[in-house]
Amino acid sequence: MKAVIQNEFGDVNVLSYTDVDTPTIGDNEVLIKVSYTSVNYADIKKRVGNKGKGTFPLMLGLDISGVVKEVSPNSTFSVGDRVIAFPKNGSYAEYVVANEKLVFKIPDSLPFDQAAAMPTVSFLSYILLHEIGQVKKSDTIVIHSAGGGVGTMLIQLAKIAGVHKIIGTVGTLDKESYVKKLGADVVCTYETFTEKVLKETNNLGANVIFDSVAGEVTSRSLDCLAFYGTLVQFGNSSGEAGTIKTSDVHSSCRNIKGFSLGTTRELNPARLRPIAEKVIELFALNKVSIPIAQVFNLNDAALAHKLIESRNYKGKVLIKI
Structure with a gap:
């Protein structure tokens, strides 16, 4: 599959659009075909190494919208479910794996781009x-x-x-x-x-x-x-x-x-499910929305980062997979 990874900390030039192996799922995990991922300021900090040491190759990204493609036995999810999720090892990729505790179904009425702007x-x-x-x-x-x-x-x-x-x-x-x-x-x-x-x-x-x-x-x-x-x-x-x-x-x-x-995703993910239900309902009823500042292709992730760093945008910056 195609993905954007980095093998060192640094400026946007460390981001590499390349082929990597499609991830495999374990117990209580799902494989998701990504539609969109959002770009967050946390991605910039992680790219340049503000979080300290990293394990390379490193993939950035916190959240996605997409469609479930594979589930583990006795899963509460089904192949074809439309979802948002916080993946395990980054989100700048065509496919990601996420723990079921951090995957949330979305209604058909909620477009994938708006859904991807939501989670974080x-x-x-x-x-x-x-x-x-x-x-x-x-x-x-x-x-x-x-x-x-x-x-x-x-x-x-x-x-x-x-x-x-x-x-x-x-x-x-x-x-x-x-x-x-x-x-x-x-x-x-x-x-x-x-x-x-x-x-x-x-x-x-x-x-x-x-x-x-x-x-x-x-x-x-x-x-x-x-x-x-x-x-x-x-x-x-x-x-x-x-x-x-x-x-x-x-x-x-x-x-x-x-x-x-x-920290909450890592230590207390169960706290997020009731929040997800309330927020998804607000979006589905059009009571709230997130303006999309700009959408980039996956191979243009570096340009998305440049826009975030410029602070010259309003709303959310997305990457379309």
Whole structure:
């Protein structure tokens, strides 16, 4: 089968479109013919080696949409099932293997491209909003990187939940109209959001802030987080760690909460099935959607990575297999 692999860490030139063996399934696994895979910022970090040592050849990719082609005995899935999944060893390939715990059926009404845009960002967003952030209707919330995949979903889910005020941050204001169309009430840049949040809340601060950027954005977030507020930290796309002091939380009764979908897939995959059911229903009923920024062919994976690195896109970037 065709796949994109790499044999070293580095820039996009390490990505190689080549022939590899079709994977074989084990117990409680399914073989899936891939229709689309999404490109996530985590792929960029893994490609360049931010996660440390790697086992080569390495295949990138977190999630896919496709059709089940082979099942193990007594499987709950059947050949021909339309599914989304988090594969075992990457997703930039014509066929992937996934553990049944991380495979979810989708209705015929849900197109494969929209389905492929869903898993990572929508599962993560739903958990962040409802379980980690525990957002209430009366809250004012801040969503950093509001024009990205997770930001796109968080805004829509917050709007459905009836959240009082949604403030989105962006790198440049050319994304302002896009983010407002999603449902944000206020849009500002990373340089101005602290002052804007305080102004919008009569200096009380935001109740919940969702931070996937880290670095200085974390420090600035703490400058505009309300008493009893929650900072939800779930990434560091800036490449820098945010600094948090004990004095930032104890006297102000504030929380710092962290969450990783990758860790949850590995250690507690059962937690994702009820989330999947809720999210898939929202998509099937057209209550939420993810704009597709651009679709690349598998042999153009390097171009997809360049677009992600440029940050000059809105929504999700996909690879069509």
